[in-house]
Amino acid sequence: MATGDTTESTAVPTEEVVGWETKLRYFLNSDFVRSSPYWGIPFILMGIAVYGGIGYNVVISLTDYAGLGRPTFSNFDFEMYATALSNDAFREAAINNLVLLIAFTTVSLALGLFLAILLDHGIRYKDKIQTIYLLPMALSFVVTAQLWLWMYNQENGVLTIIVTTLGFEPIDWLGNPEIALASVIFALVWQFSGYAMVVYLAGLQSIPSDQFEAAKVDGASTTRTYLRIIIPQLKESSVSAAVVLMVFALKAFTFLYALVGQYRPPNGTDILATLMVRQAFKFGKWAYAAAIATMLLLLALSVIAPYLVYQHRQGSL
The missing domain is CATH 1.10.3720.10 (MetI-like)
Structure with a gap:
């Protein structure tokens, strides 16, 4: 019985590890990952230039920035x-x-x-x-x-x-x-x-x-x-x-x-x-x-x- 319990306790984690490794392998070989060098860089640049700019604009709107020098971010309000x-x-x-x-x-x-x-x-x-x-x-x-x-x-x-x-x-x-x-x-x-x-x-x-x-x-x-x-x-x-x-x-x-x-x-x-x-x-x-x-x-x-x-x-x- 002890041997049987030991076998069962070691078999379940092995299946979980194999399943996780298999999913990871499939993901790394997917078209999404393999094509990432082509779309990844433009996506990151667009995210920084567009959405980053939108976010920064929202932050500036919460300050009293007048366009000279650097804005101070110590006090945010509406x-x-x-x-x-x-x-x-x-x-x-x-x-x-x-x-x-x-x-x-x-x-x-x-x-x-x-x-x-x-x-x-x-x-x-x-x-x-x-x-x-x-x-x-x-x-x-x-x-x-x-x-x-x-x-x-x-x-x-x-x-x-x-x-x-x-x-x-x-x-x-x-x-x-x-x-x-x-x-x-x-x-x-x-x-x-x-x-x-x-x-x-x-x-x-x-x-x-x-x-x-x-x-x-x-x-x-x-x-x-x-x-x-x-x-x-x-x-x-x-x-x-x-x-x-x-x-x-x-x-x-x-x-x-x-x-x-x-x-x-x-x-x-x-x-x-x-x-x-x-x-x-x-x-x-x-x-x-x-x-x-x-x-x-x-x-x-x-x-x-x-x-x-x-x-x-x-x-x-």
């Missing part, structure tokens, strides 16, 4: 966040950010859907119209801003010529705070509505034509068919296009910088990104700017996170 939330300029910029985000995305989706339905009906010069509406997206923010800066010129811009020809007074499109943000949104819609059009057009072409024929047989009008049958099936297209458009709206700093000028007095087009850069580089309030950047990051995550959760539930992630 003073900069409290200052931002109580500041009128910050609240105005945040509201403008939300208006830009919602209005630009909504109008781009609506216009893109309308154009996609027209093209799906096989109108004449379909390919040419599709190219014309998609071409602006190939332009950079700076090129688009310069184009619209010329068109909005109060003295000799195209829109000014049209307005004066119709007998109206010239309009200061970018200098009037009441219409400046709308002018920015209009230019952005011009650039990106073509993207929404292509996404919706792909969604429309994936819907079987039998549904159109069945609705026609049942006596449903074209408008009713689209509203009750076709458009509800474009949910995936709407979600994916909306997320991309909202990301472009959050990246509109370059466009605004080139269109209205970063260091001019705010004219109703200030958003969180422009306010952040102005506070950092013009006034030297680096901790305050870092706090604004952190809140802008949270705004971006509030857009991306629900989409990722949605994709995960759909089995796409």
Whole structure:
């Protein structure tokens, strides 16, 4: 019995050790480990440069760093966040950010859907119209801003010529705070509505034509068919296009910088990104700017996170 007990007590650990060694051997020979020299270094560099920078920015926002010398990390607080939330300029910029985000995305989706339905009906010069509406997206923010800066010129811009020809007074499109943000949104819609059009057009072409024929047989009008049958099936297209458009709206700093000028007095087009850069580089309030950047990051995550959760539930992630 003693010998049997000894045999059993030594056999179990041996099996555990062999199993652990086998798992380790499989792991070391896996594609994940063998490919690590190729993806490991870029992954580490990206982690340091991107996520390390984000973390450092959050730390700076908890200090009173003014951009000169080294920041002191002895006293952390949320003073900069409290200052931002109580500041009128910050609240105005945040509201403008939300208006830009919602209005630009909504109008781009609506216009893109309308154009996609027209093209799906096989109108004449379909390919040419599709190219014309998609071409602006190939332009950079700076090129688009310069184009619209010329068109909005109060003295000799195209829109000014049209307005004066119709007998109206010239309009200061970018200098009037009441219409400046709308002018920015209009230019952005011009650039990106073509993207929404292509996404919706792909969604429309994936819907079987039998549904159109069945609705026609049942006596449903074209408008009713689209509203009750076709458009509800474009949910995936709407979600994916909306997320991309909202990301472009959050990246509109370059466009605004080139269109209205970063260091001019705010004219109703200030958003969180422009306010952040102005506070950092013009006034030297680096901790305050870092706090604004952190809140802008949270705004971006509030857009991306629900989409990722949605994709995960759909089995796409």
